[in-house]
Amino acid sequence: MERSIAHACVPLRLVGPIRIIGETGAYEVKAPLATFESPLWPSVARGARATSKAGGISAVILRDAMARSIAFEAGSAVRAAQIIRELEGRRDELFSIAEATSRFLKCHEIAFRAVGSCVFLRLSGNTGDAAGHNMITKGADALLHWICKTIPGVRYISVSGNYCTDKKVSSVNAILGRGKCVIADVLIPPAICHSVLKSTPEAIAELNVKKNLLGSIINGGVQSANAHFANMLLALYIATGQDGANTVEGSQGICHAEVRNGSLYFSVSLPNVIVGTVGHGKDRSEIKERLAALGCMEQRKAGQNSRRLAEIVAATVLCGELNLLAAQTMPGELVRSHMAIERRTKRGS
Amino acid sequence: MERSIAHACVPLRLVGPIRIIGETGAYEVKAPLATFESPLWPSVARGARATSKAGGISAVILRDAMARSIAFEAGSAVRAAQIIRELEGRRDELFSIAEATSRFLKCHEIAFRAVGSCVFLRLSGNTGDAAGHNMITKGADALLHWICKTIPGVRYISVSGNYCTDKKVSSVNAILGRGKCVIADVLIPPAICHSVLKSTPEAIAELNVKKNLLGSIINGGVQSANAHFANMLLALYIATGQDGANTVEGSQGICHAEVRNGSLYFSVSLPNVIVGTVGHGKDRSEIKERLAALGCMEQRKAGQNSRRLAEIVAATVLCGELNLLAAQTMPGELVRSHMAIERRTKRGS
């Protein structure tokens, strides 16, 4: 491994303004999108225009906790059950042990699974403004150490048992929560659908059912019904110093659209947005500047900056998803626009 | 959207050498890994040392084709069935229509699904040294245009019906193939496990079963059984100008380990590595240099450069996966090493 650290440069544009109505009121931001896929920029930009004209995107956070699962051997299923029952009864004690490892960690929940005699314990908790990978791991590691020392007959298996789960496809993250569960929605009048998106509420809603819902069910996906959440997520994650591989679970989410009194109701539900405004990767000055420009470096209560960032993530995802669906309602449009944009980018860069 | 293109800089190190026995013989490369997660570098490096000492990693490509699915309405299930039967009978004609859109596209397969009266047609084909997103889309778009024009009663739904599927979790990609299906494996003697990885074949094999196999089954994942394929994939994808969001389906793959005559058999199976050495994003000079340093810009038959890149991807994934599993067999090790490395990186950067 070479000692010197170089850099890979990923093209970045500020796209927007995107108008968002969030926890702390309404605001506008330009989303920094770092990507080699240049068509993403005009795609999000058009979605931003349509949604801003419609009054802005509402974003709300339903859940906010990081998770890590440990695994240990109990020797037999009966013993596994006994241990689980004992640990469930000592929940507050376990929380204290985990919380003692960090000033910020606030434990929310401990969930158990067992396969034969192997026990998986999943700890989740709020990690303030940090994405919290390390914070929750330290807490879980302390639990595991305590359990191996305290509970007779327990054998260490792993500080991470994949019932967490980080950067992998799963259902557990959506069901029990990991990171921030964010929903963003907007109501777009037909005139804006037509003038900005060159489509209709009916066409977009039908396409969403057939492509995003039915298409995702037949492709064998889980917890996933969208066209390209991953594109917007990764571009924002790279631009803001996040752990970009969390795009994997971030990509699992649902786009739902329906016609309401002639308007288009359009929503994106992202159960697993994993972002932070402090911690590893965020100490770089260019990252700090971008986070500040997004209004995510303010003096606020712990967690509020990262929650604002999650709102921005969801709203940006909505813009890009809305635009792509609108484009795909028109035969030939996708291919035409991609070719044109990529040619232009090539010349320009 | 601002006109000026800036850049996001992602820290990058060359890690290795990794010794690979591939299609074109044995070679060594240093993997360029661009990531904010600095612990990834020593992690892959230790895996590279262990596998090189053991003679190197074998990598083999089982399948190599990009895919895109279109969707259209047939009006009724009976009509859908008739159309599918007709199109199946005109397979060669469909191939010609799609192949006429590109010098490089070689069609492999057309697969059908129907939900009620809605038909999904999935075209897959080899796209040479390009990752092929646009190439296959152009081919599929031509098919869709032809079908809408030629087959009575067909109504356009989408040029992409999510039965493709790009940057989303699915089973269809692993089963029917999308991108390159690569398997890499290595046999590591117990002495190397002990001296380099500070673990044993038995401990790593047990951990793999309990964490990667059982843990991934209970977390509700699909086509996925690994600890952190996504980390290595994204770092390589960013460094080599790939579409990083393809980390999503890339992350779905299987790590299998077992003890064979006292040695550790360790393999990673990646059904959906989506990489290219030409095309969008690869015209940047720093990308070209990195690809050249990997030996992926040689004068070879179309497709061979990108296949070599896929071998390197799989071998790098193996190194990182092997190291993390080895580390997790030791209580406390993961937390200790992460903390130490991130502190060092902070000081150093």
Add this chain to the structure above:
Amino acid sequence: MERSIAHACVPLRLVGPIRIIGETGAYEVKAPLATFESPLWPSVARGARATSKAGGISAVILRDAMARSIAFEAGSAVRAAQIIRELEGRRDELFSIAEATSRFLKCHEIAFRAVGSCVFLRLSGNTGDAAGHNMITKGADALLHWICKTIPGVRYISVSGNYCTDKKVSSVNAILGRGKCVIADVLIPPAICHSVLKSTPEAIAELNVKKNLLGSIINGGVQSANAHFANMLLALYIATGQDGANTVEGSQGICHAEVRNGSLYFSVSLPNVIVGTVGHGKDRSEIKERLAALGCMEQRKAGQNSRRLAEIVAATVLCGELNLLAAQTMPGELVRSHMAIERRTKRGS
């Protein structure tokens, strides 16, 4: 194990007539439904009334092949790839070996997967009027025997490697096919929705999107979007001597509903209906009588009787699904009707 065979008696009613437009024209049948869940009878009956009034249910079979996967060890990934390539090149020879084990088996496809050095070979073929569990297993067993004997270095793992897959949840069965892939659909005018189903096309379509599509995506299901396909499947399977545990994969299927010009388009897509009219379990006289009453014991070309049975299965599933969705559009209706029916059944039985 006691030698004497007793019987479990499951209450059975003939429900219908259900009007079906199938491969061989239009016909009416009464579906024999064996179940302890008595509310199922009036449920299917009301669906039958609504669909018959609307002109009947169209049913079409898209695919008809049974499958079995074998597994063997190749020793290394490179060797696995070589063997797969060789076997792909000897496809016709493999087909002959498998087909030699049965008068009826017609092989369709061989698909491969490998995990590390372990190879899975999935053979599928048409099995005439038999469900074909044993027929395809014998074919696959012959292949496995031949491969172990002929290909150097191969080690037997299993005659069934779960890449088949029988009586288990999967995606592979829906994507590559197993059993009969049947779609049934119907167009119901609003007046019939109202008079018979006490609901509206709009309400049923909205409920289907929110419950069957969105609800099934968030529950972490795969290849599944329905309310209770399993109920109708099991009741028919028991009544007609099928292997009832195939209800598992049968239950994976999609209900899609939408409003078309004011009418309700309603469809059920069942990728894995596994039924036969001959073979194990069908030699019992009461079973034969029931199959005959369904018109499934006629002198026809091999396979046509079982295909008719599959049409009946899909149409019956449609009736039960339609009725339940209609009932659930009305607050309180489901609970009320269940209680009333079960009280009545108790008194009556």
Add this chain to the structure above:
Amino acid sequence: MERSIAHACVPLRLVGPIRIIGETGAYEVKAPLATFESPLWPSVARGARATSKAGGISAVILRDAMARSIAFEAGSAVRAAQIIRELEGRRDELFSIAEATSRFLKCHEIAFRAVGSCVFLRLSGNTGDAAGHNMITKGADALLHWICKTIPGVRYISVSGNYCTDKKVSSVNAILGRGKCVIADVLIPPAICHSVLKSTPEAIAELNVKKNLLGSIINGGVQSANAHFANMLLALYIATGQDGANTVEGSQGICHAEVRNGSLYFSVSLPNVIVGTVGHGKDRSEIKERLAALGCMEQRKAGQNSRRLAEIVAATVLCGELNLLAAQTMPGELVRSHMAIERRTKRGS
């Protein structure tokens, strides 16, 4: 629909004795297995012999609660979040409303999901000795009625929103629980593996990893890693008057085997066994007799009879699974034995 109720007769044998060490001590039962698949009887019988010789099967219940999810529209994501927060704060009140509908229901948990503006509320609770489909539905229906009446702006969608989920493939049932979560395990010395099962601990453990774990991961299954849980479940469910279609979610479970000091550790983990000893279907005299013969009609605290039944289910599943895996470790064995048994059954029946 015809008024007269007939019966379908499913062949049944008592298989065993199976030796079980459960909640209430050790006991032996003969499992009543109703099935058209006659090879199932000797299969379970051999597993029973092996496990009894080894001292018996331990069975333990980790969780015991039925679930039903309702769905309603909140109008917007922001409103959905508000309502969820309010309802979370009134948890005890919601429990009271649901519990008022039944003497037996004891609520355990309320879980929420939202997709856009649509809210899914999942109620789970203990239902005593009843499987509890109706009991939990009545409770959930009361909640839904109360919410629609009390919370402004809520619109009824469905008393069942598929986030329950009944008789369908899912992950939510395994993760949040539905029915009884049962684990059964046994330690079998190598001599018994050899003499009774004609196999070895090593061969069975390897087959389990390659077929049940790897094979199920590549087939795209979820929460599933077994060979044929469904067979034993359905046969027992029919014999004891259960709702047989619950075989679907019952089939999702994990078989884990490993070699421990030369012996075979063999376990089955079934997260969703849905059985009752009272309620719909159990008032038939033959059912009562069979339940009594299993010791499941004793004077015990509410829930203990059905828990014993769940132990018997898991132990029977273990016997059948163990035997099939053992048989599949021997080339040709599966085909040979199936053919022989089915021929014999035919003659005998």
